[in-house]
Amino acid sequence: MTSLKIICPNGHLGFAPLKRASFRLGVAEKPDYIAADSGSDDIGPVPLGTDTCASPKAWQRHDLEEMLLAARELDVPMLIGSAGDTGADTRVDMYVQMIREIAAEHGLAPFRIGWFYSELDKEVVAGRIRWGRPVTGLDGRADLTEADLEATTRIVAMAGVHPYRTLLEQGCDVIIGGRSSDSAIFAAPALHHGFPEAQAYYLGKVLECASFCAEPYGAKETVLGEVTADWVEVTAMAPHQSCTVASVAGHAMYERADPFHEYVAGGMLDMTECRYEQVSARTTRVTGMRFVPATDLRVKLEGAGKVGERYVGMAGIRDPYTIAHVDEAIEWAREQVRERFGDEGWELHYNVFGRDGIMGAMEPMRDRPGHEVLVVVQGLAPTAEMAEEVTMTGTRQLFYARLPDVKGTAGGVSFVFDEVLSASPGHRWTVNHTMAVDDPMELFPCHVDRVGAPTLETKNA
DSSP states (O other): OOOEEEEEOOSSTTTSOOOHHHHHHHHHTOOSEEEEEEEOSTTOSHHHHHTOOSSOHHHHHHHHHHHHHHHHHHTOOEEEEEEEETOOHHHHHHHHHHHHHHHHHHTOOOEEEEEEOOEEOHHHHHHHHHTTOOOEESTTOOOOOHHHHHTOSEEEEOBOSHHHHHHHHTTOSEEEOSSBOTTHHHHHHHHHTTOOHHHHHHHHHHHTTGGGGSBSOOTTOOEEEEEOSSOEEEEEOSTTOBOOHHHHHHHTTTTOSOTTEEEETTEEEEOTTOEEEEEETTEEEEEOOEEEEOSSOEEEEEEEEEEEEEEEEEEEEOOHHHHHTHHHHHHHHHHHHHHHHOSSSOEEEEEEETTTTTTGGGOTTTTSOOSSEEEEEEEEESSHHHHHHHHHHHHHHHHHOOOTTOOOSSOSOEESOSSOEEEEEEEEEEEEEEEEOSSTTTTOOEEEEEESSOOHHHHHO
């Protein structure tokens, strides 16, 4: 092959449904592959910790159905990475089952499905630590300890291209992946067909978020990427969008502290010398990318641990004096919880929307709040009953706060709800580390079956 084409219809499959019109335009281009990422740690640690999805199952099934029917129509492979938002084992199984159901519902001809898991037993990681092989922290974290593992509910390893290439080599028409590096989902087919690492990984980098590399902004529209031995081109499929030099180059800065380097299991994509050229109204060509192989193979690990049960309360404030003294009102409410429960065993978190609810202390306009604010209160505790009472106290006591210069008894706070609302259990990221491996496949067991024909299990029975 002198070039290879991949379409990506959604930068996070199922997070919002793909746009069918631009997807069908992409299908009409007769791509060699259809691929999408389905996961992210942007959604926070709760889905991984609770082994649930952040996206409605109906939306995920919608995208899988559109992609599967198109892939079988064209007779090209379909790849999905980080199944079900987290890539945990149950999410992979859920996607494999949905593929089976969709195939049966539409009477699709038999095809070969492959999948791999990426969830890790904590004892595997603990064993590395005990044998003196540090599990190295990212983003300023210290090396992982066994105490960190004890606080962890679930861990996934982030796959590179290796399990995808393994399953492609086994002739799989559909691949459902566990937790994966976003770019690897797209780089694997390019590497499978012999294209250079630099171009293959850049193809993955630019396609991973679908139409986020196009302008004007429009989410969940399809883009088409084409790779050769010399360049990568990316084209917007939606008629109202274009992949421009600015939008494609700018995408390298999306969610990145460093826009020039992308690390994957096995190396680093260096975009320092990338050159961008507008080759048509909706297409940009990129050259000059480099790939630097790693001296050792390290795999990123993500782990989440439960903090406690959680409730949420909401209090609105319009009184200018109370707004000016909102931190004192919050401290009053905290003190009432301390009187009831002591200093430990619970948490209260306050976000003051209208002042600094999003950016906190980083907000440059903190001293200029709006004429009304909303205080969102999150209370966490070991039991639901205690979390409810902590949150109720931390919310209602805003009304009773005794502030300087206030003579009246009416209070300066209103409540959106009289009650506080049950929420998902609170979790935190306990693992954000890399672990050395000797074999790139050792953490990612692969499985293959046929859909639309007797299963391997049936044949072996």
